[in-house]
Amino acid sequence: MNIFGRLTQEQIVFGLAVLLCIGFAIALPGFLNPNNLLNLVRSVSILGILGVAMGIVVIGRGIDLSLVALMAVSVAWTLQLAGGGMPIPQAVALGLGFSLVAGALTGALIAYVEIPAIFATLAMGTLIYGFGRFFLFGLDVVYLPDDARYLLWLGQGSLFGIPVPIFLFALVCLGGYLFLRYTKSGRYLRAVGDNLEVARITGVPARPIIVLQYVLSALIGFVAGIITAASVASMNTRVATSTYVYDVILVVVLGGIGLSGGRGGIRNVIVGTLLIGILLNGMTIMNIQYTVQNVIKGVILLLAIVIDTILNPRDEQTAQQGDI
Amino acid sequence: MRLLKTLVCASALALCGGAVLAQEGIDDATRAPIYQSLEGKTVAFVPQAMGFDLTEGWAAGLRAALEPLGMKFEIRDPNWSTDAGAQAITSLISEKPDVIVVHNPDVQSYARLLKKAEDAGIHVIQVNMRSSYSSDAYVGVDYVGMGEKVANRLVEKCSPDNGGNGKIAIIQGVLTAAASAYQMKGINNVLAQHPEMQVVSNQAADWDSTKARNIAATVMQQNPDLCAFAGFWDVMDVGTGAAIQESGKDVYLLSQGGGNEAACAGLANGTYSEVISWDVPGQARDISNMIVQLLQLDIKPGTMKTTLFSPLTSLTMDTVKPSSCWSLN
Numbered sequence: 001m002n003i004f005g006r007l008t009q010e011q012i013v014f015g016l017a018v019l020l021c022i023g024f025a026i027a028l029p030g031f032l033n034p035n036n037l038l039n040l041v042r043s044v045s046i047l048g049i050l051g052v053a054m055g056i057v058v059i060g061r062g063i064d065l066s067l068v069a070l071m072a073v074s075v076a077w078t079l080q081l082a083g084g085g086m087p088i089p090q091a092v093a094l095g096l097g098f099s100l101v102a103g104a105l106t107g108a109l110i111a112y113v114e115i116p117a118i119f120a121t122l123a124m125g126t127l128i129y130g131f132g133r134f135f136l137f138g139l140d141v142v143y144l145p146d147d148a149r150y151l152l153w154l155g156q157g158s159l160f161g162i163p164v165p166i167f168l169f170a171l172v173c174l175g176g177y178l179f180l181r182y183t184k185s186g187r188y189l190r191a192v193g194d195n196l197e198v199a200r201i202t203g204v205p206a207r208p209i210i211v212l213q214y215v216l217s218a219l220i221g222f223v224a225g226i227i228t229a230a231s232v233a234s235m236n237t238r239v240a241t242s243t244y245v246y247d248v249i250l251v252v253v254l255g256g257i258g259l260s261g262g263r264g265g266i267r268n269v270i271v272g273t274l275l276i277g278i279l280l281n282g283m284t285i286m287n288i289q290y291t292v293q294n295v296i297k298g299v300i301l302l303l304a305i306v307i308d309t310i311l312n313p314r315d316e317q318t319a320q321q322g323d324i
Numbered sequence: 325m326r327l328l329k330t331l332v333c334a335s336a337l338a339l340c341g342g343a344v345l346a347q348e349g350i351d352d353a354t355r356a357p358i359y360q361s362l363e364g365k366t367v368a369f370v371p372q373a374m375g376f377d378l379t380e381g382w383a384a385g386l387r388a389a390l391e392p393l394g395m396k397f398e399i400r401d402p403n404w405s406t407d408a409g410a411q412a413i414t415s416l417i418s419e420k421p422d423v424i425v426v427h428n429p430d431v432q433s434y435a436r437l438l439k440k441a442e443d444a445g446i447h448v449i450q451v452n453m454r455s456s457y458s459s460d461a462y463v464g465v466d467y468v469g470m471g472e473k474v475a476n477r478l479v480e481k482c483s484p485d486n487g488g489n490g491k492i493a494i495i496q497g498v499l500t501a502a503a504s505a506y507q508m509k510g511i512n513n514v515l516a517q518h519p520e521m522q523v524v525s526n527q528a529a530d531w532d533s534t535k536a537r538n539i540a541a542t543v544m545q546q547n548p549d550l551c552a553f554a555g556f557w558d559v560m561d562v563g564t565g566a567a568i569q570e571s572g573k574d575v576y577l578l579s580q581g582g583g584n585e586a587a588c589a590g591l592a593n594g595t596y597s598e599v600i601s602w603d604v605p606g607q608a609r610d611i612s613n614m615i616v617q618l619l620q621l622d623i624k625p626g627t628m629k630t631t632l633f634s635p636l637t638s639l640t641m642d643t644v645k646p647s648s649c650w651s652l653n
Contacts, residue, residue: 035545232537232562238404
């Protein structure tokens with residue numbers, strides 16, 4: 001306990017990832033092949049980008065269950081408009097605009113109407129999906145039109161032998177890091193997440209900061225959506241009602257960003273994403289069935305949470321703050 | 325002699341009369357009862373979900389065929405929820421439409437409800453995915469046969485006897501769906517006789533293109549000399565195709581689907597190598613004919629068990645024609 005007592009959850013998860021990596025490297029020929037490692041990171045880079053969005057919201061002591069629904073609907077609408085003959089930049093601008101407005105609306109519901117984040121975003125997610133399905137597009141899967149095929153580079157191209165989505169993941173991480181670390185709003189966001197009342201008394205514009213969280217999350221989500229659409233030349237809006245958003249939360253929580261807010265950073269998201277990437281890649285190579293993969297993912301999450309609870313027990317203060 | 329004269333006169337008169345009648349047209353005596361037996365009847369459609377090519381295609385075809393006959397056509401959309409679908413069928417049983425057309429999410433879930441519906445006097449027609457309960461009619465793909473067809477194509481393409489290396493990978497949909505479960509049986513039937521074929525990976529991607537893409541990328545990484553992928557639905561296999569194109573490898577992608585225009589576009593731009601199509605408008609026609617027949621026969625639901633397997637067409641870049649695929653518009 002003494003040796004482990006000083007470890008944070010991030011370090012524990014990183015250790016787990018390294019252990020798994022060593023295990024797979026010994027047991028699975030070809031796992032350490034540079035191409036496989038690139039492929040591994042590539043396959044989770046979209047998950048990682050969404051993780052950054054969710055991470056920022058959770059650090060601000062919120063949660064965004066509408067993230068995936070908003071991503072799917074705004075990008076599907078973009079493709080639908082482009083397919084109808086609208087110039088691509090205009091379609092992208094409209095889709096992004098829709099995404100930001102919906103994000104701001106969610107933020108306003110939480111900041112000004114004071115609905116708990118979990119209920120506001122749950123309802124908004126359903127509303128956005130239903131609205132999109134009824135008014136914006138008719139089919140579940142919207143295909144990328146032929147004259148937008150140059151967008152495919154974002155999802156399928158590579159630069160210096162490295163797939164583009166990995167660069168985009170790195171860029172989003174860098175952006176998130178710089179925002180949290182060096183901008184005034186970034187530090188306010190952490191303050192609001194740590195203790196809303198104190199932040200407000202100190203003079204932090206708490207409500208606008210909360211709205212900002214959800215706008216940022218919508219923005220990053222839109223980027224992730226465009227990359228998803230570029231990777232498979234289509235947008236499957238059914239992800240909106242799938243459990244994908246819980247995978248995103250898994251990455252964030254696994255990496256060690258506490259749901260009680262104020263703790264953690266982008267590094268945690270990266271560590272969580274890598275662990276999931278290594279797991280998924282190894283399990284696919286071993287040809288483990290998809291349903292069994294879910295069981296293993298669930299067990300790993302529980303394991304990480306249990307270890308964290310043992311090593312970092314709750315005290316009176318965190319208990320009073322309460323979790324989501 | 326007199327008799328003969330009378331007969332001649334009579335037949336001449338009859339002929340004249342017939343000619344007059346033919347000029348005014350002859351009434352088809354069976355017509356009115358046919359329309360009467362169909363007029364005002366209600367058909368309810370319970371798909372897995374609306375909003376994708378198959379169910380939209382069936383619904384459009386049924387509506388176009390049934391409404392001109394004076395029938396009512398309604399859709400209960402459970403949007404991928406098996407619970408909601410079961411509730412829809414339960415409430416339909418008390419509303420008593422004349423026919424329920426159902427698209428089963430898996431082999432078990434609706435089986436008892438479908439029997440109850442038939443006991444309550446409602447005809448039940450199953451589309452494309454069978455339940456373990458056989459109702460009045462099943463219209464759709466013979467998935468065991470489909471699996472055998474797929475496996476035979478893979479043997480043709482990849483068997484060492486034909487110059488390949490025998491390495492193939494399979495990407496299924498949802499494991500419990502009839503399309504996956506029956507099809508695996510068919511594939512295994514054929515592969516059992518071909519020990520030279522090697523299935524290097526057999527994974528379920530949950531009908532999701534992003535998952536299919538990630539699985540395909542990893543499988544090709546691990547088996548750089550892979551010969552072919554078999555995918556269970558073209559909408560999902562878009563992801564597999566994207567992974568193949570990105571890798572720059574020459575891997576054969578054998579897909580299947582309802583023959584929507586997206587499949588033809590995918591063949592043209594090289595996403596798929598081959599698509600086995602069960603023609604959705606053709607199926608819609610089969611279903612509506614089945615409904616019309618059941619209503620005309622006026623028999624007790626559940627007494628007639630019919631299966632209509634949909635014909636399968638294989639489309640490749642060389643055989644695809646503008647008329648091979650259909651569009652919703």
